[in-house]
Amino acid sequence: MSKNVLVELSEAMAAAAEQAGKSTVMVNARRRMPASGILVAADSVLTAEHVVEREDGIRVTLADGSEAPARLAGRDPGSDLALLKLEHPAAPPADAAPTPARVGQLVLVLGRPSEAGIEASLGVVSALGGPVRTGRGAMLERYIRTDTISYPGFSGGPLVDATGKVLGVNTSGLARGLPLTIPVDLAWRVAEALAKHGHVKYGYLGVRSQPVEIPAGTQKALKREQAVGLLVVGVEDDSPAATGGLMVGDILVGIAGSTVSDHDGLFRHLGGEMVGKAARIEVLRGGQVKNLDVTVGER
Amino acid sequence: MSAIAQLSLSLSDSLDGLVRLVRPSLVIVNGHRFGYGAGVVWAAEGLILTNAHVVRRRAPLVRLDDDGEFEARLVERDEEVDLALLEIDARGLPAMRIAQALPRIGEMVFTFGHPWGQRGYVSGGIVSAIPTARTRGRRGSFPVIRSDAPLAPGNSGGPLVNSAGELVGVNAMIVGGDQSISIPATLARDFVQAALAGRPAIHRQDSPMPEKVL
Numbered sequence: 001m002s003k004n005v006l007v008e009l010s011e012a013m014a015a016a017a018e019q020a021g022k023s024t025v026m027v028n029a030r031r032r033m034p035a036s037g038i039l040v041a042a043d044s045v046l047t048a049e050h051v052v053e054r055e056d057g058i059r060v061t062l063a064d065g066s067e068a069p070a071r072l073a074g075r076d077p078g079s080d081l082a083l084l085k086l087e088h089p090a091a092p093p094a095d096a097a098p099t100p101a102r103v104g105q106l107v108l109v110l111g112r113p114s115e116a117g118i119e120a121s122l123g124v125v126s127a128l129g130g131p132v133r134t135g136r137g138a139m140l141e142r143y144i145r146t147d148t149i150s151y152p153g154f155s156g157g158p159l160v161d162a163t164g165k166v167l168g169v170n171t172s173g174l175a176r177g178l179p180l181t182i183p184v185d186l187a188w189r190v191a192e193a194l195a196k197h198g199h200v201k202y203g204y205l206g207v208r209s210q211p212v213e214i215p216a217g218t219q220k221a222l223k224r225e226q227a228v229g230l231l232v233v234g235v236e237d238d239s240p241a242a243t244g245g246l247m248v249g250d251i252l253v254g255i256a257g258s259t260v261s262d263h264d265g266l267f268r269h270l271g272g273e274m275v276g277k278a279a280r281i282e283v284l285r286g287g288q289v290k291n292l293d294v295t296v297g298e299r
Numbered sequence: 300m301s302a303i304a305q306l307s308l309s310l311s312d313s314l315d316g317l318v319r320l321v322r323p324s325l326v327i328v329n330g331h332r333f334g335y336g337a338g339v340v341w342a343a344e345g346l347i348l349t350n351a352h353v354v355r356r357r358a359p360l361v362r363l364d365d366d367g368e369f370e371a372r373l374v375e376r377d378e379e380v381d382l383a384l385l386e387i388d389a390r391g392l393p394a395m396r397i398a399q400a401l402p403r404i405g406e407m408v409f410t411f412g413h414p415w416g417q418r419g420y421v422s423g424g425i426v427s428a429i430p431t432a433r434t435r436g437r438r439g440s441f442p443v444i445r446s447d448a449p450l451a452p453g454n455s456g457g458p459l460v461n462s463a464g465e466l467v468g469v470n471a472m473i474v475g476g477d478q479s480i481s482i483p484a485t486l487a488r489d490f491v492q493a494a495l496a497g498r499p500a501i502h503r504q505d506s507p508m509p510e511k512v513l
Contacts, residue, residue, distance in 0.1 A: 005306065006313035010407035010462035013425055017405025108405065108425070120405050121447040122425040149447045149477050151427065 012162055013122065017108055019164035021118035023094035024110045024157055026061035027070075027084065029054055034061075036111040036157030038169060042089035046191045047156035049075045049082040050173035061115060062090050074194035078138025078202065080173040081187060083194035094158060096184045097165035101125045101144045108160050109146065109170055109181075113153020123148035131268060134174045138202065139267050143180045144168050150179035193272065203270030204299040206239020207232050207246060211262055214251060218287050222253060228261040229253040229284065244294030246283065253289075254282030270296060313462075317409065318421055320464040322364060323393040325411045325419060328353050328371075328385070328456055329360040337412035337457030338385070339466060340392045341491060345369075347385040348487060349456030350471055351376045354383050361387050364419075375494030379436030380482055381471045383456075384494045395458060397484050398465040401442060402426045410448045410470055410479070412457030424448030427478070443480050444468045450479040 023039040030053035037047035037060065045060055052058070058070045068086050075082040101107070105125045112118055123146045130142035144159065150172055159168040159181045168181035182190075193200045209230035219226060229251040235242050246252075254260055255269045256279045269279070274296040281292045300308075328338040328349045336353030338361065340346070347361055354373060361371045369387035376383040402408065409423045424447035432443045444459065450473050459468035459481040468481030 004313040004316070004462075005309045006317060006407070006462045009310065013407055014403040014405035017425075018403070021404075114430075116428065116430050118404055119428040119445075120425055121427050122405075122407070123447075149427075151478070152475075 009162075013108065016160055016162055016164035017110060017118060017120045020094065020108070020110055020158055020160040020166065021112070021120075022063045022091050024112050024118060025063065025090075026112040026114070027051060027156055028059040028061070029084075033153050034113055035153050035155045036113060037084065038156070038158050038166065039090060039093045040083075040188065040191045041093050041195075042091075043086045044073070044093075044191065044195060045070060045084040045086065046169060046187060047082050047084060048169070048171040048173050049077050049080045050171070051155050052082045052084075058084060060084065060086060061112065063112075063118070064091070065115070074198035076138075076190050076194060076200040077136050078134065078200065079140065079182060079186070079190050080134070080136060080171045081169065081182065081190045081194070083191050094166045095164075096188060097161050097167045100183060100185070101128065101159070101161075101167045101181075103128060106162050107146055107148065107167060108162075109148040109150060109154060109157060110160060111151060111154035111157035111170075113151065119151055119154070121149040121151065131264065133264055133267065135176070136174065139264065139271075140174065140182065141186060142183050143174075144183055145180055154179070201272030201275045202299040203272065203274040204240065204297040205246075205266075205270065205294065206236035206241040206297065207252070208234035209252060209263070209266070212251060214253070214284065218284055221287055221289055222284065224259075226253060226259055226261060230260060230263070230266060232283075240294050240297040244281065245292045246281065246294065247285070250283040250285050250290075252281060252283050255279055317460070317462070317464050321395070321409070321411055321458065321460050322419055324395040325364055325457065327362040327413060327418065329362070330354045331357050331359070335413060335416070335453060336455040337453065337470070339456075339458045339469070340394045341384070341487075343390065343392045343394045345387045345389045345392060346374075346491070347371060347387060348469060348491065349383050349385065350469065351378050351381045351383045352471075353456050354385065359385060361385060363389070363392070375490070377436075377490055379434050379438055380441065380486055380490055382469060382482060382487055382490045384491055395460075395466040396464060397488060398461055398467045399485075401429060401483055401485060402444065402461055402467045404428060407462045408444075408446050408448055408467060409460050409462075410446075410450060410454060410457060411460070412450070412454035412470060414451035414453040416453060420454075422448045422450075424479075432480075441486055442483055443471075444483055445474075446479045446481065447477070448479055449477075
């Protein structure tokens with residue numbers, strides 16, 4: 001029988017599952033069922049932070065069935081990612097897909113929740129979203145949603161394309177059990193930070209604030225149409241904000257040249273890359289615009 | 300037409316061909332008070348395979364794809380593997396082609412059946428895992444096929460086929476709401492052979508592959 005497109009597609013999917021399955025491992029670091037992880041380097045496994053419930057006696061089962069002891073190199077609860085270090089280098093690490101996921105793209109989710117081997121589910125990329133506050137105190141710049149089935153123990157496993165290249169890391173720990181995927185470039189960036197520092201840096205100002213309307217007259221002083229700003233209702237002692245001169249009653253309207261009108265907007269400008277750097281903060285004080293230079297601290 | 304548009308059209312044609320190939324072998328099994336299920340034509344000489352849980356003692360009714368209805372005789376029934384072999388007085392039926400081996404994880408699979416009474420319904424997915432089922436029967440354990448192709452009541456006994464239209468499993472149950480379990484066709488083959496042991500050998504005639512569509 002001559003091969004048809006469907007048979008070829010089917011064989012490609014099975015080959016993709018086999019290929020990506022080689023760098024998909026089982027992570028045994030909690031009391032209930034094991035979860036999954038991805039070899040991001042020969043001796044490093046990236047997994048979901050919420051499945052690492054203990055730091056001693058973490059065991060990783062590789063694709064060949066062998067078991068390897070691992071230690072926690074770092075965790076980032078904000079993005080629900082953790083990095084484990086293996087004592088001995090293992091199989092070749094996973095390849096990241098060269099281009100980001102696209103809506104409609106055919107994808108596989110993989111997991112290794114048991115000794116029985118790799119598991120897979122097929123679907124398409126349903127939506128791309130972000131930025132979104134994760135409810136774990138961090139901002140997820142971008143995320144991927146698919147219509148695949150996330151079987152139990154799939155958290156920490158990869159979302160792969162039809163060639164088995166990694167598009168992202170799956171977790172159900174970021175959105176109240178709803179499975180979503182952290183795009184591979186973001187996940188790999190977190191893995192690098194965890195390998196280097198053991199944690200991910202987040203910027204810190206030390207202000208408590210709430211959104212308030214900016215009166216029309218005051219908007220004139222601002223010389224732009226901005227209806228909402230963040231009223232500073234508290235400044236932590238000795239915080240970067242206090243040192244920089246921010247006061248209770250200021251209305252924060254901009255940071256580092258960008259307009260700020262809600263908490264998420266402020267949060268977005270307080271990424272790890274801002275730590276130790278000076279940021280010009282624009283506030284309204286007594287109806288006048290005032291610029292303050294604040295050195296962003298680390299949370 | 301662009302190469303990609305051409306590709307998705309030929310994929311669509313292949314799917315259409317697959318459905319045309321398999322659907323004539325799909326039957327409805329009326330198990331009376333055990334409800335309706337699906338079944339497949341196993342051999343042209345009137346052998347029908349379905350789930351054991353669809354049929355009990357009373358002679359089930361089998362409705363073929365061409366609407367011919369037959370009272371079936373129960374040849375063998377094995378609850379451990381949830382399979383039953385029925386025989387009807389019909390010859391020259393379109394038998395399914397049967398896969399020689401277990402499928403691979405990630406392979407595309409398609410289910411045919413009558414979920415919630417919708418006749419001849421098709422769904423698709425991939426083989427998610429091939430776990431080992433433990434039983435209290437004489438086999439003790441055997442592999443089952445778990446797929447992400449959705450199943451519902453009425454799919455029981457229906458075929459799970461691969462992308463070439465070959466029977467890889469018999470759909471048996473749903474676990475945890477989203478895990479479809481099928482009994483491997485390799486196991487079904489052993490079951491049928493044992494059931495027919497002592498009978499004159501039947502010459503299984505696979506239905507010919509339509510050349511055009513696949």
